[in-house]
Amino acid sequence: MSKHVLLVDGMALLFRAYYSTAMMNNFMVNSRGIPTNGIHGFTRHLLTAVDTFSPTHIVACWDMGSHTFRNDLFPNYKANRSAPPEQLVPQFDLVKEVTESMDIPNVGIPGYEADDCIGTLASHYQQDAHVTILTGDQDILQLLDDQVHVALLKKGYGNYDTYDADRFVEEKGIKPKQMIELKAMMGDTSDHYPGVRGVGEKTALKLLMKHGSLDAILNNLESLTPAQKTKFETDIEMVHLSRQLAEIRCDVDLSCSLDEAHYRPHRDKVIDKFNEFEFKRLGDLV
Structure with a gap:
């Protein structure tokens, strides 16, 4: 072009x-x-x-x-x-x-x-x-x-x-758009929202690569470790909100x-x- x-x-x-x-x-x-x-x-x-x-x-x-x-x-x-x-x-x-x-x-x-x-x-x-x-x-x-x-x-x-x-x-092992879901889980200290407390970038990336999407993770909480399952269940509303905050509107x-x-x-x-x-x-x- x-x-x-x-x-x-x-x-x-x-x-x-x-x-x-x-x-x-x-x-x-x-x-x-x-x-x-x-x-x-x-x-x-x-x-x-x-x-x-x-x-x-x-x-x-x-x-x-x-x-x-x-x-x-x-x-x-x-x-x-x-x-x-x-x-x-x-x-x-x-x-x-x-x-x-x-x-x-x-x-x-x-x-x-x-x-x-x-x-x-x-x-x-x-x-x-x-x-x-x-x-x-x-x-x-x-x-x-x-x-x-x-x-x-x-x-x-x-x-x-x-x-x-x-x-x-x-480099990341995920698609660019999945960065939204990555941040929804790990949060953003600069923008001051927590995501799922206790879930960092390494864990979030691993879960995304294994399950393919945040929705798939949330629909299969039983497949997570007991500690991960508890973290997601505790912050289920925040992870949905964090996804809205992380997404750049187009x-x-x-x-x-x-x-x-x-x-x-x-x-x-x-x-x-x-x-x-x-x-x-x-x-x-x-």
Whole structure:
């Protein structure tokens, strides 16, 4: 396929860029007193990915506030997350000015996470294009498909751990979509839901490979060890809920046509925005 869409997990890039420099107290405050370290790093990550993957189309996906339908299902979802640092807060809106200057659509839907927007667009675009998802979040691996690859950011710039569906199956022994059921059982400490307490990744993987699906496991609890059976029976409601929390939605009510996502930036417009933010060297990457 000649069309290649890069779906950018905006928050993942912004947070990674911010913390990689904030740890050294480098906030890159500009002459107006605005910290720009997250924006600068995000932009460099984005431009490096464009150079690496040569996409014909790009969309940036964003979280739109912290409350989503998952919080309605489970109020403690991500309840362990602290408030964003003071220096990062003004960068949430300003970073989108960079993507706008590059004529990259910014997509986000209140009540859903950026992952759900990525899942929906990937499902739609893969009918007509190859899709690469740029993120630092391994949860996205559940979206791997014949035409959908994932590039996980590694330390530094231009370093990626790139997955296709075959590599995932070879490493994990399960299909990408089964990652949802894996997380339903083992839970997710980052997102703060428990799954089946006492069942870790190793046991969950073993059960999935043996039985084929979570439903098959739940329909055959008698075949589990007495200890495993007790754990599943105790957390039977939570494992069903955790499956809903773990699944990235691919049916969000949003649209962004390939024509809108066509990447054809006007260099002068981009350089003007870089100059406004006082990014001296990034213009060389455009």
